[in-house]
Amino acid sequence: MAAFWRRKAQRLARADGSRKGALDPGAAAVVRLLNGRAPFCTTSSCSGRLVLAQGGGAAGAGGCGIHKQNCTWLMVAHGTCPKEEVMAALEKATGDVVLKFEPFVLHVLCEELRDAQLLHSVAVDSGFRNSGITVGKGGKIMMAVRSTHCLEVPLSHKGKLMVSEEYIEFLIHVANQKMEENIRRIDRFHRSLELALKPAAGASSPPPGQAETHRPVYRRRRKRRAEPERDAHAAPEGPGEEPEPESDTESSLGIFADMTI
Structure with a gap:
């Protein structure tokens, strides 16, 4: 569709608007594969x-999302983090401080609903079970890849530490375990995407009239996924996870793609 190609061209031409100003290394392979x-x-x-x-209502905020308004980051790490780094950052605290672990999140604009469904299937199978699809104004289709193994714990109030150093050490251990699991899920998602999109290799960003080479991929994948459902001895999936908030989806008509796991 012309509207999708116009949006994709405009999006890829923009400068990175994140605080960091660049892709996180841990997400770069997935992002480049999809784009x-x-x-x-x-x-x-x-x-x-x-x-x-610190600040921005952080101590009383629920969910897994950082409230960026009036919020200061005393420390941010995109990998496992030593206790000494966290304690050093806490010494700068003058207000309410929260320790948060936020897992991998990815938002993808999709040309058609079947494209979003393919991506959703791969994401859920890879452990991102809170993923969903939203259709916005003008038929804009967004796919959010998300999970909820997050962590959010208040540590200080008005600059005063409210918990023991031993407890902080325990929290950092838990957060680092979550980060390691997060890295494993990203790797599994990337490998599964490569397999799902392999028949379309070499079809990088063709003009709209030639954008159909990937269509058979989803049909064949659906056929393969249907076979275990007929097998009475197929092993069940793990438990589902609770939803988490999303930041930038433009939704007026929601199609939240619930799946039975």
């Missing part, structure tokens, strides 16, 4: 992070 395929365009991503956030 190199005709029916996809990533709009935002984060590979996962451990943050000490």
Whole structure:
């Protein structure tokens, strides 16, 4: 569709608007893989992070999202983090501080609903079970890749530490375990995407009239996925996860793609 190609061209021509001003290394391979395929365009991503956030209502905020307004980051790490780094950052605290772990998140603009459904299937199978699809104004189709193994714990109030150093050490251990699991899920998602999109290799961003080479991929994948459903001895999936908030989806007509896991 012409509207999708126009949006993709405009999006890819923009400068990175994140605080960092560049892709997180942990998310770069997935982002480049999707942007190199005709029916996809990533709009935002984060590979996962451990943050000490001060202000902006952080101490009373629920969910997994950072409230950026009036919020200061005392520390941010996109990998596992040592206790000493967190304690050093806490010494700068003058207000309410929260320790947060936020897992990988990715938002992808899709050409057609079937493209979003393919991406959703791969994401859920890779462990991102809170992923969903939203259709906005003008038929804009967004796919959000998300999970909810997050962490959010208040540590200080008005600059005063409210918990023991031993407890902080325990929290950092838990957060680092979550980060390691997060990295494994990203790797699994990337490998599964490569397999799902492999028949379309070499079809990087063709003109709209030639953007159909990926269509058989989803049909064949659906056929393969249907076979275990007929097998009475197929192993069940793991438990589902709770939803988390999304930041930048333009939704007026929601199609939240619930799946039975």
